[in-house]
Amino acid sequence: MKKVALIFLILLSSVFFSNSLEENFIKARNFHDIDLIKDVISTAKKEQNNVIYAEALMEYALWGDSEDKEKLYTEALEVIKKEIEKDPNNGRAYYVAGAIVGRLAQYKGIVQSLFMLNDFDNYIEKAIEILDDNFYKGLALIAMGMRFRDVPWPLRSYKKAEKYLLDALEILPNYPNIHLELGKLYEKMGKVEEAKKEYEIVINSNAHPLLNATHEEAKEEARQLLQNLK
Template sequence: MRRSRYRWLSLLLFALAVSAHAQSADGDRLFAAGDYAAAAAAYLAAAEADPEDAAALYHAARARTYQARETAGEAAVALYEEAVAHARRATELAPDDPEAHFALARAWGRLAQYRGVLESLNLATLIKRELDRTLELDPDHDGALHALALWHTNVPWVFGGRTEQVRPLFERAIAINPTVLHHLEYGETLLALGDPEAARRQLELALELPAPTAADRAEQARARELLASRF
């Protein structure tokens, strides 16, 4: 009887693991297609099937962050805050996983961008802490290097922002992994820093890359808009 009970429990745990994996795979597919709300729901279903699945939680945080960027008002703030909650839980489950810390930094960082610098200075230290932890765990994490460049761009000097760090950080991120987003946001940053020719080249490079996901295509559309309006 006891052996039968253990066998039943093993089968149940196996079924839950298979279900969690399938839900995460659905989340990946939906995220690539740009259905961020459905992707988040799939990742959260995976996390419900396996409450120790930190990856499902930080992927849910990523999906909610992207969903928030397509939303306005208090609904966007609520999505960013939900992303923060999922990512924070992921860091608790997997404190040595750089992706968990990066998801938390990204959620806080995009929330700070949405609210504006002056209203978000209280988040600057938290964002920097998570980016530093990400890079401590993975010194070549291109997303964290990119985000740290944005941090130095947006945070005033008195709070630690150093604009001389911006170009080296972006260029290192691009050298590690040239993505549409890296080139786009480097171009936007160079425009803000008053270097239109260098910005133009980054925007052009963003358009030269493949765009397999909906996010890539949206970012390329933004690059085209900037090139058309500024040059």
């Protein structure tokens, strides 16, 4: 009886710490808390939680105080690739891998980044296919929309970009950043009035409950972009 109780406590403890790590990651990302994201990275590494470790490294490289973003992205990509090999049905892992490839490509120059495009497509398409988590599926759809909007011709497709972004908006209607990306798309398409409307939506919207700091950045960017169109 005591042995059963001990096993139960160990399992309960494991679940508690795992949930605590996820909660801390969500909080760090939400408010761009540098100290907390560093703690999440350290804890995730110790617990060998590769998905959160890789995603936290990516977030820290994106908005933290790191001076070597490329190194962090590279390490995060190596870790998440191993996780995908271990668990090929982990949709979140595919999204994280694709997002990291996208960020890493920014440091590789146009030619090298185009060579990475196939990896990005494979990861994000797989994420969209198997994810049942609307939050991460929405992020994956946004990433694919931006991909078709921003790559050089003939690899881009504004029609596909719009479709992916509108699909993302359908499952994440409370994430105003999608309107920011739509506004940028409509600008590129020469649809100035539509772009203005999208930017105004961002400026007058409330943040997604998990992405407050990102929303403030989006509102500031939308204000600047709208001003440039006036």
